[in-house]
Amino acid sequence: xxxxxxxxxxxxxxxxxxxxxxxxxxxxxxxxxxxxxxxxxxxxxxxxxxxxxxxxxxxxxxxxxxxxxxxxxxxxxxxxxxxxxxxxxxxxxxxxxxxxxxxxxxxxxxxxxxxxxxxxxxxxxxxxxxxxxxxxxxxxxxxxxxxxxxxxxxxxxxxxxxxxxxxxxxxxxxxxxxxxxxxxxxxxxxxxxxxxxxxxxxxxxxxxxxxxxxxxxxxxxxxxxxxxxxxxxxxxx
Ligand SMILES: Cc1cc2nc3c(=O)[nH]c(=O)nc-3n(C[C@H](O)[C@H](O)[C@H](O)COP(=O)(O)OP(=O)(O)OC[C@H]3O[C@@H](n4cnc5c(N)ncnc54)[C@H](O)[C@@H]3O)c2cc1C
Numbered sequence: 001x002x003x004x005x006x007x008x009x010x011x012x013x014x015x016x017x018x019x020x021x022x023x024x025x026x027x028x029x030x031x032x033x034x035x036x037x038x039x040x041x042x043x044x045x046x047x048x049x050x051x052x053x054x055x056x057x058x059x060x061x062x063x064x065x066x067x068x069x070x071x072x073x074x075x076x077x078x079x080x081x082x083x084x085x086x087x088x089x090x091x092x093x094x095x096x097x098x099x100x101x102x103x104x105x106x107x108x109x110x111x112x113x114x115x116x117x118x119x120x121x122x123x124x125x126x127x128x129x130x131x132x133x134x135x136x137x138x139x140x141x142x143x144x145x146x147x148x149x150x151x152x153x154x155x156x157x158x159x160x161x162x163x164x165x166x167x168x169x170x171x172x173x174x175x176x177x178x179x180x181x182x183x184x185x186x187x188x189x190x191x192x193x194x195x196x197x198x199x200x201x202x203x204x205x206x207x208x209x210x211x212x213x214x215x216x217x218x219x220x221x222x223x224x225x226x227x228x229x230x231x232x233x234x235x236x237x
Contacts, residue, residue: 003075012072013079019056020087025049028087039212043127043169046093050124053092058084060098060122063106067114068122096165097121097128101174104191108232117172117193131161131175131194131218141176142186146220148177154227155179157194157220167203167216170196175220180235191237193229200224 005013021028036042053059054068061076063069070076092098102121105114120126137143146159157177167173173194180188196203200223205213231237 005075009075009079012076013083016058016080016083017086019058020083020089023052023056024087024089030088039214040169043093043166046090047124047127049090050092050094050122053089054123059092060102063102063118063122067102067106067118092124093166094121094124094127096130097124097126100130101128101172104174105231108191110228112228113193113231120171126171127166127169129164129167129170129173129196131164131167131173133163134160135162142189144176144178144189146175146177147181148179148190148192148225151224154229155192155225157192157200157223157225159220161218161220162215163206164203164216164218165214167196167218168205168213172196173218174231176237183235188235189237190234191231192225193231194220194223194225198223198225 026034034045036045050059057070058080060068061070061072061080062074065071098121102118105117109117121128132141132144134143134145136145146157146161148155148157155177157175159177161175164173173196175192175194176189177192178188179190182188194201200221202219202221204217204219206215206217207213208215
């Protein structure tokens with residue numbers, strides 16, 4: 001495969017570099033982001049930064065233009081990543097939405113789900129989290145024990161997640177839950193978009209040795225999830 005940059009790719013890199021040189025809120029390539037005592041302040045600052053980067057067209061470049069992307073190639077994505085690293089820009093605060101949940105919705109969501117959740121992701125207007133890991137389900141995700149049981153109009157979630165990055169700031173989370181307890185353990189699991197502000201969601205930040213709380217435990221105690229929040233096929237998340 002010939003990875004020699006095309007003229008268009010070189011121009012794109014130059015455009016990205018010029019924008020970063022002009023817009024980074026600290027010295028390009030040498031400076032560091034400001035240090036915050038309070039994680040909420042840091043998240044607010046980084047949301048503002050991601051918003052500016054997205055408005056300039058440098059977040060989610062491979063996403064369809066109707067959702068804020070550029071319909072660009074994976075090579076354009078890596079050009080942006082190289083330029084962000086060269087500039088010493090911080091990681092995207094909304095990276096779980098941009099890199100994990102958004103692409104999952106693009107691949108498996110219905111048109112209505114894409115229209116509902118994708119527009120706010122690139123600008124960090126809404127933050128998302130990933131609700132996969134549990135106390136007894138890490139690498140072995142087939143051990144997921146959080147249950148979703150059918151109720152009128154949807155599902156009721158009960159269980160516990162752990163290591164959920166930035167759950168305390170998230171508006172929505174993509175959650176794996178067991179919907180068919182009688183199936184073999186690597187089957188019978190479904191994916192749901194969960195409203196992190198819904199009744200029954202209890203988010204408990206985990207305090208790290210650094211005194212920061214990037215991760216959380218998340219408890220679901222009878223959380224209602226509507227049918228249209230199921231992402232992809234039932235029992236096949
Ligand atoms: C920075 C960070 C952010 C994270 N954010 C999130 C998040 O937002 N949402 C979320 O859901 N999770 C998150 N996680 C959790 C992460 O996905 C889990 O740590 C991961 O799934 C591993 O699970 P575990 O920690 O329970 O380790 P375990 O699964 O217990 O693994 C421990 C060790 O055993 C090894 N091991 C496990 N199974 C086998 C096997 N069968 N054979 C050989 N070796 C094995 C592993 O390689 C590892 O070295 C985050 C983790 C980190 C580090």
